[in-house]
Amino acid sequence: MRKAFHVSMCFMFIFGLLAVFTPAFSADTIKVGIVDSYTGPPTAYTKDVLDGFRLAVDKINAKGGVLGKKIEYTTRDEKFKPDIALAMAKELVMKEKVDILMGTINSGSALNVSNFAKKEKIPFFVTYAKSEKIIGQEGHHYIFNMNENTEMAGRAAAVALSKKPFVKYWICGDDYEYGHAIADAVWKNLQKLNPKVKKIGESWWKLGEADFTPYITQIMGAKPDFIIVATGGSSMVNFQKAAKATGLSQKIPFYQHTATELGTLLSQGKDAPEGVYGTSNYLFYFPDSPANKAFAEEFMKAYKRYPKASALTGYMTAYFIAEGFKKAGKIDNEALIKALEGLKLDSPIGPLSIRACDHQLELPTYFGVTKKDPKYDFLVSGSNQVVSPNDYMPTCEEVLKLRKK
Amino acid sequence: MDFIYAVIPPQVLNQIFVGLSRTTILFIVSSGMSLILGVLRIPNVAHGSLYMIGAFMAFTVSKAFGGGTTGFWMALVLVPVAVAILSLIVERGLFQFLYEREHLMLLLLTFACSLVLGDLVKLIWGAEYKSVPVPHMFQGFVPLFGGIPFPLYNMFLLIVGPVVAIVLWLIVNKTKIGKIARAAAVDREMVGAVGINVSWVFAFVFVIGCLLAGLGGALVAPTVSVTLGMDHTLIMEAFLIVIIGGLGNIWGALLGALIFGLSQSLGILIWSQFGIVFPYLAVIIVLLFRPTGLLKSTW
Numbered sequence: 001m002r003k004a005f006h007v008s009m010c011f012m013f014i015f016g017l018l019a020v021f022t023p024a025f026s027a028d029t030i031k032v033g034i035v036d037s038y039t040g041p042p043t044a045y046t047k048d049v050l051d052g053f054r055l056a057v058d059k060i061n062a063k064g065g066v067l068g069k070k071i072e073y074t075t076r077d078e079k080f081k082p083d084i085a086l087a088m089a090k091e092l093v094m095k096e097k098v099d100i101l102m103g104t105i106n107s108g109s110a111l112n113v114s115n116f117a118k119k120e121k122i123p124f125f126v127t128y129a130k131s132e133k134i135i136g137q138e139g140h141h142y143i144f145n146m147n148e149n150t151e152m153a154g155r156a157a158a159v160a161l162s163k164k165p166f167v168k169y170w171i172c173g174d175d176y177e178y179g180h181a182i183a184d185a186v187w188k189n190l191q192k193l194n195p196k197v198k199k200i201g202e203s204w205w206k207l208g209e210a211d212f213t214p215y216i217t218q219i220m221g222a223k224p225d226f227i228i229v230a231t232g233g234s235s236m237v238n239f240q241k242a243a244k245a246t247g248l249s250q251k252i253p254f255y256q257h258t259a260t261e262l263g264t265l266l267s268q269g270k271d272a273p274e275g276v277y278g279t280s281n282y283l284f285y286f287p288d289s290p291a292n293k294a295f296a297e298e299f300m301k302a303y304k305r306y307p308k309a310s311a312l313t314g315y316m317t318a319y320f321i322a323e324g325f326k327k328a329g330k331i332d333n334e335a336l337i338k339a340l341e342g343l344k345l346d347s348p349i350g351p352l353s354i355r356a357c358d359h360q361l362e363l364p365t366y367f368g369v370t371k372k373d374p375k376y377d378f379l380v381s382g383s384n385q386v387v388s389p390n391d392y393m394p395t396c397e398e399v400l401k402l403r404k405k
Numbered sequence: 406m407d408f409i410y411a412v413i414p415p416q417v418l419n420q421i422f423v424g425l426s427r428t429t430i431l432f433i434v435s436s437g438m439s440l441i442l443g444v445l446r447i448p449n450v451a452h453g454s455l456y457m458i459g460a461f462m463a464f465t466v467s468k469a470f471g472g473g474t475t476g477f478w479m480a481l482v483l484v485p486v487a488v489a490i491l492s493l494i495v496e497r498g499l500f501q502f503l504y505e506r507e508h509l510m511l512l513l514l515t516f517a518c519s520l521v522l523g524d525l526v527k528l529i530w531g532a533e534y535k536s537v538p539v540p541h542m543f544q545g546f547v548p549l550f551g552g553i554p555f556p557l558y559n560m561f562l563l564i565v566g567p568v569v570a571i572v573l574w575l576i577v578n579k580t581k582i583g584k585i586a587r588a589a590a591v592d593r594e595m596v597g598a599v600g601i602n603v604s605w606v607f608a609f610v611f612v613i614g615c616l617l618a619g620l621g622g623a624l625v626a627p628t629v630s631v632t633l634g635m636d637h638t639l640i641m642e643a644f645l646i647v648i649i650g651g652l653g654n655i656w657g658a659l660l661g662a663l664i665f666g667l668s669q670s671l672g673i674l675i676w677s678q679f680g681i682v683f684p685y686l687a688v689i690i691v692l693l694f695r696p697t698g699l700l701k702s703t704w
Contacts, residue, residue, distance in 0.1 A: 039524070039527070040523075040527075040532075040633055040634060041532065041632055041633045041634040043527070043532030043633075044532045044533050044534060044632075047532065172677075175681055201677055201678075202677065202678045203673060203677035203678060203680055204678060204679070204680070204681060205680070205681055206638075206681050208634065208635075208637070208638040209638070210625070210628075210629045210635065210638055210639070211427050211430075211628065211629070213423050213426070213427070213556060213559060213628075214420060214423045214424060214427065214669060214670035214673050214680075215673055215677070215680070217419055217420060217423050217553055217554075217555075218416075218420065218673045218674050218677055218680075219677075220553060220554070221416045221419070221553060221674075234534055234629075234630045234632040234634070234635070236630075237534055237536065237629075237630030237632075238628075238629045238630050241536070241539075241627075241628060241629065241630065242556075242628065245539065245544075245545075245546065245556035245557075245558055245559075245628065246546055246554050246555075246556050247545070247546045247554040251554075263534075266533075266534075267533065267534040267535055267536040267630060268536045268630075269472075269536065269538065271536065271538045271539070
């Protein structure tokens with residue numbers, strides 16, 4: 001008798017736990033499953049995607065949701081591993097029955113999830129991964145790329161750099177896909193736009209390199225006019241610190257994609273080097289428009305920090321999902337995809353639209369240079385030059401040609 | 406000077422000095438690891454985590470003292486001590502019960518520790534990048550050879566390296582506990598048999614080793630972005646250095662760090678595109694000819 005009581009208590013306890021830990025999705029909602037890295041170094045970026053998304057979803061739901069349905073979301077940690085990402089995406093679709101998938105910062109993970117989304121016919125919104133394969137070689141009907149990719153960043157930088165008088169270039173970067181992709185994209189397009197440029201040398205370091213001094217002293221000895229530095233993550237900061245310590249930033253100008261972004265400059269405070277060229281797709285202080293100010297203030301109020309570039313990605317993804325369903329007039333994935341193609345929405349940085357042919361969000365790129373600003377206790381992107389999507393995005397033909405038949 | 410430049414070009418001299426300054430951090434961290442490996446026989450994978458914690462603590466201490474020069478010196482003193490205390494807790498609470506286990510078990514345990522410590526760092530400091538400012542007196546650079554700028558902070562590291570090496574030599578060779586530790590490394594049962602409490606000798610060695618990891622973290626903090634994952638990069642290099650130097654031999658660690666640092670900086674000069682392979686090439690060459698490491702292993 002007592003044993004039976006114990007057993008039943010145990011069962012009740014376990015079921016109680018299950019009830020608590022299973023996110024209770026009601027039938028009358030739009031379910032978004034987010035797969036992203038929430039442990040380890042990538043968290044510095046993925047947190048802003050999620051917080052931007054949450055900010056928008058809360059606003060949409062407060063106004064009554066979409067077609068009378070609320071948006072609900074659940075997150076899964078893929079731990080920066082493509083195989084886990086795939087397993088998580090499967091679990092979200094099979095068990096949680098999500099309508100839409102979203103994520104991730106790892107390009108390998110994004111490609112895995114993308115492949116799965118294609119099979120399951122579920123729209124997948126890519127929010128941070130930067131491989132051009134996602135929308136190019138591996139692109140398909142169900143994928144939407146909400147941020148820039150390496151090809152776009154490289155082209156935008158090339159457009160801006162082609163107008164500068166530099167001739168002798170040095171190329172260096174992280175020795176893995178992202179580094180090579182960015183460097184190749186800049187260099188390939190720069191050569192096309194300005195045939196006079198010459199490459200005088202290259203250096204490649206291992207991913208996560210902490211000490212750049214030996215690399216920098218060697219490059220300085222070669223005396224190039226300009227350096228293209230293709231690094232990502234914490235190496236952005238490590239390189240800038242070494243550039244300042246060795247005096248490189250005062251002697252030879254260099255470019256890094258995202259050098260001017262908050263994610264790179266915030267932690268360095270006033271000690272970051274001035275005069276570093278960079279490209280970014282969102283700056284909370286530029287353009288200095290009421291819409292952008294309002295978004296930055298809203299984000300600041302909710303999370304007590306300035307929004308990074310990825311916050312806009314998360315925020316706009318939520319709005320595109322909501323407005324897409326509204327335009328479609330029904331909760332149906334095929335209708336949503338059709339509605340999203342060519343959809344133009346107002347954003348904090350002006351109207352943004354999803355290109356119909358390849359489902360790429362058309363984003364302006366800001367080419368700027370790091371400088372001090374008395375308003376902030378960190379460096380900001382100054383002399384910002386807006387490279388409009390028409391001037392740098394790969395054309396529909398170029399992207400579709402890459403796709404597998 | 407022109408005479409020297411005729412023999413060795415200024416570019417090469419400069420890369421040698423940059424390589425030497427890099428050696429400092431590598432030596433400090435890997436000597437601590439080697440010490441623990443030699444005496445306690447623990448392949449301490451968590452050593453890198455302690456280095457990372459050292460860097461994060463340096464951020465906190467430096468900020469608490471206003472982020473200036475005072476903050477830097479306070480960090481340099483307080484951080485190794487704090488890491489030492491942390492390691493003492495870990496050693497007394499965990500490792501002391503496991504010395505008799507096999508190496509694989511210890512390897513797994515320290516690996517688990519590194520994961521736990523890594524998440525602890527994320528809980529305490531968050532995932533954002535942290536940056537420790539270079540103290541005012543070490544900001545900037547000096548033209549060294551042929552006018553190529555050399556960072557002042559690296560100059561400071563060039564002084565710290567030998568100082569640490571000498572202090573370590575004094576502790577290991579001239580103090581009683583150092584001698585006991587060396588004896589315990591060779592034959593721990595014999596040391597126990599003559600009535601010495603081996604357990605506390607081990608604790609002492611473990612703490613000194615970890616203190617070095619903390620010092621390495623505090624020293625590296627101003628030159629890099631303090632972030633999660635900085636432990637992984639270092640632990641691999643430190644292990645290689647310990648292996649090519651001879652397991653458990655701290656002078657081997659010094660030699661290994663020199664080979665590693667110099668082959669990297671000179672490799673970049675020789676063939677910048679593939680500079681990445683030179684230190685590993687050096688490791689392979691050493692292991693081909695001296696599979697047990699350059700100096701005598703204590704194992």
